[in-house]
Amino acid sequence: MKRAxxxxxxxxxxxxxxxxxxxxxxxxxxxxxxxEMLGAHAMGYILGVLGHFSSVGVYIDAGSRYESSKLTGxxxxxxxxxxxxxxxxxxxxxxxxxxxxxxxxxxxxxxxTIMYQSSHFxxxxxxxxxxxxxxxxxxxxxxxxxxxxxxxxxxxxxxxNAKPELVMPExxxxxxxxxxxxxxxxxCPEERxxxxxxxxxxxxxxxxxxxxRIVIAGAGMEHQELVDLAYKHFGDMKATASxxxxxxxxxxxxxxxxxxxxxxxxxxxxxxxxxLYKTITTAATSLFHPSPxxxxxxxxxxxxxxxxxxxxGGHQFIxxxxxxxxxxxxxxxxxxxxxxxxxxxxxxxxxxxxGGSFSA
Numbered sequence: 001m002k003r004a005x006x007x008x009x010x011x012x013x014x015x016x017x018x019x020x021x022x023x024x025x026x027x028x029x030x031x032x033x034x035x036e037m038l039g040a041h042a043m044g045y046i047l048g049v050l051g052h053f054s055s056v057g058v059y060i061d062a063g064s065r066y067e068s069s070k071l072t073g074x075x076x077x078x079x080x081x082x083x084x085x086x087x088x089x090x091x092x093x094x095x096x097x098x099x100x101x102x103x104x105x106x107x108x109x110x111x112x113t114i115m116y117q118s119s120h121f122x123x124x125x126x127x128x129x130x131x132x133x134x135x136x137x138x139x140x141x142x143x144x145x146x147x148x149x150x151x152x153x154x155x156x157x158x159x160x161n162a163k164p165e166l167v168m169p170e171x172x173x174x175x176x177x178x179x180x181x182x183x184x185x186x187x188c189p190e191e192r193x194x195x196x197x198x199x200x201x202x203x204x205x206x207x208x209x210x211x212x213r214i215v216i217a218g219a220g221m222e223h224q225e226l227v228d229l230a231y232k233h234f235g236d237m238k239a240t241a242s243x244x245x246x247x248x249x250x251x252x253x254x255x256x257x258x259x260x261x262x263x264x265x266x267x268x269x270x271x272x273x274x275x276l277y278k279t280i281t282t283a284a285t286s287l288f289h290p291s292p293x294x295x296x297x298x299x300x301x302x303x304x305x306x307x308x309x310x311x312x313g314g315h316q317f318i319x320x321x322x323x324x325x326x327x328x329x330x331x332x333x334x335x336x337x338x339x340x341x342x343x344x345x346x347x348x349x350x351x352x353x354x355g356g357s358f359s360a
Contacts, residue, residue, distance in 0.1 A: 053103075054125045054220030057117035058132050061215075062208035065111045065181040066304045073188025074204045075109045077196050080149045082107030082116060083131065086138040091145065097131055100124075105131065111173075111182055125221050126229060133233035136209065141198035150193045157190055164327045172329045175316055181309040207301050211237035 064075045083098055083105065085091040098105050103120030105128065116136055118128035160166045170186060177183030188196065216234060218226040299307075311333040335342050 052122060052220075053119065054122045054128070054218065055117065055119045056125060056128055056132065056216070056218035056221075056226065057115055058136055059215045059217065060114045060116075060136075060209060061112075061213040061305075062114045063110050063112045064184045064186050065309070066208065066301075067184050068299055068304060070298075071200075071204060071207075072184065073192040073196055074201060075114060076153065076186070076188040077146075077149060077193075078114060078201060078204060079107050079109035080153060081139060081141060081145065081201065083135050084145045085140040085142050086134045087140055088134055088138055091142075094131070094135070097127060101128060101131075103128075107135070111184070111186060122221055125218075125225065129226075129229040129233055137234075137237075139201070139205070141201045143198065146196075146198060150196075153188055153193060154190060157187055160187070164323065164325075168327050168329045171316065172331050175314045176311060176331050176333075177309055178312040178314065180312075181307060183312075210239060212239050213305075 062075060064072075067074060083094055085094065089097065101118065101120045101124045103118060103124065105118040105120075106116075108115045108117075116132045118132060120128050160170075174183045174185070211234070214234070214237075216226075216230045313333070335345050339345075
């Protein structure tokens with residue numbers, strides 16, 4: 001037995017000291033990363049790590065925290081409209097091309113980013129980057145596809161309405177950051193679904209999908225290959241003039257163009273039973289329905305991009321004796337990801353049962 005162990009160890013050392021070509025390709029790789037300028041102002045971060053699989057993503061500095069009252073819910077609908085018809089591909093062609101990847105391609109929106117990402121076999125990287133660029137830059141926003149997405153979003157909202165554990169984090173954000181940035185609803189409020197159309201989404205793209213707000217990142221392919229693909233599909237993007245987007249200009253008729261912020265992302269359930277939504281809207285009318293803002297106060301996109309999240313805090317009690325369980329959420333003002341104590345905070349979160357631990 002000892003001889004066998006020594007023999008195995010010696011073979012292991014031999015393999016480690018004299019790796020063959022395939023082993024050199026798959027292990028002990030020093031990734032090459034660089035900051036590339038794509039076009040005049042577009043930017044990408046390229047991480048080249050060789051392997052059998054590749055991942056590439058287009059990450060946009062956008063999301064619900066940047067939405068003005070005119071844009072409320074747009075990030076959610078942009079997410080759901082990804083990989084549909086474009087000006088260069090029909091819906092069927094897009095679906096067929098996505099299926100041909102044999103991997104995973106998705107779009108995800110959050111409060112602070114919209115992510116388009118693909119994971120696939122390395123040979124499909126050119127197709128993947130082409131599809132990502134097409135849906136980011138050339139979305140058609142066809143009325144029939146929008147109608148289907150509205151129905152799906154309404155169903156999604158109703159499903160969340162039935163689950164207090166999903167509702168409460170949204171309420172916590174709206175209470176912690178009342179009427180600003182991170183307090184904006186993550187999902188499109190139901191009353192906004194019919195308002196969001198193709199023209200509004202195109203304005204959203206023109207406002208936020210700017211090259212200086214886009215990062216392209218990849219892993220698993222040759223560095224230069226991804227640089228070339230990024231130049232091919234994004235290199236002609238130019239930073240636009242700093243003039244405010246027409247979408248965010250105040251009304252010229254003197255009337256307020258800002259609607260009251262939505263009280264919640266959730267629709268009411270059946271009229272016969274009291275819903276969490278109805279309870280919230282009754283109890284928090286003054287909290288989530290401030291007085292209309294004058295038209296002159298409608299922010300420009302530059303102001304929305306620069307504004308910092310303002311923690312307001314507060315408390316809210318929702319009386320629901322019909323529920324079997326009591327749900328309690330407590331939140332505190334946290335740290336910026338750039339704060340030097342962010343890792344200590346992350347460690348405390350795990351120790352307290354956060355993340356994917358069993359106690360969570």
